[in-house]
Amino acid sequence: xxxxxxxxxxxxxxxxxxxxxxxxxxxxxxxxxxxxxxxxxxxxxxxxxxxxxxxxxxxxxxxxxxxxxxxxxxxxxxxxxxxxxxxxxxxxxxxxxxxxxxxxxxxxxxxxxx
Amino acid sequence: xxxxxxxxxxxxxxxxxxxxxxxxxxxxxxxxxxxxxxxxxxxxxxxxxxxxxxxxxxxxxxxxxxxxxxxxxxxxxxxxxxxxxxxxxxxxxxxxxxxxxxxxxxxxxxxxxxxxx
Numbered sequence: 001x002x003x004x005x006x007x008x009x010x011x012x013x014x015x016x017x018x019x020x021x022x023x024x025x026x027x028x029x030x031x032x033x034x035x036x037x038x039x040x041x042x043x044x045x046x047x048x049x050x051x052x053x054x055x056x057x058x059x060x061x062x063x064x065x066x067x068x069x070x071x072x073x074x075x076x077x078x079x080x081x082x083x084x085x086x087x088x089x090x091x092x093x094x095x096x097x098x099x100x101x102x103x104x105x106x107x108x109x110x111x112x113x114x
Numbered sequence: 115x116x117x118x119x120x121x122x123x124x125x126x127x128x129x130x131x132x133x134x135x136x137x138x139x140x141x142x143x144x145x146x147x148x149x150x151x152x153x154x155x156x157x158x159x160x161x162x163x164x165x166x167x168x169x170x171x172x173x174x175x176x177x178x179x180x181x182x183x184x185x186x187x188x189x190x191x192x193x194x195x196x197x198x199x200x201x202x203x204x205x206x207x208x209x210x211x212x213x214x215x216x217x218x219x220x221x222x223x224x225x226x227x228x229x230x231x
Contacts, residue, residue, distance in 0.1 A: 042221035105159040
């Protein structure tokens, strides 16, 4: 039973060409997160939504945007990808801010920038 | 700012043996959660075990247990009877239980565990 789904699993884009990554969830969770994970590094939180409220991390570049049109879906837009944006992008959800804090992760989208 | 340190980039263990992964963290908070997440190759990250800081008893989940030393800010993961399917990257993570950053997981850099048959 897929709970957090990310599409596509692999994405190749050209330098400077906008790209959108997709995440959907069947858990009906309030919070959705986007992480960037570069090779052999810890996941780095880019931003998150609590319902429709968008929360950006202070060090997330302006090149990264996000949309959450409804509870189930969340998108990551990279407006002008650079070579340094090549990474695994992880989507995660959690029920709320309180409680067990468990986050449920999707399988990730590996982005290659050529 | 909270930090999480995993000092072992790689570890290996023989199948059926026991291995311990280390994690230390730094925080001025007294109320928080600690986690171990497992990320198998090309598969999604899943929660292995969770510890609430106010609980003195160490968490256990089947073959997985933790040694939580609050004063020392140490949170190690013990895997008993290691299986080939335990091979993965393991991340230690921290989350505050209140305050402005209570939504956030702070991860360590991970420990890559290899299980040898």
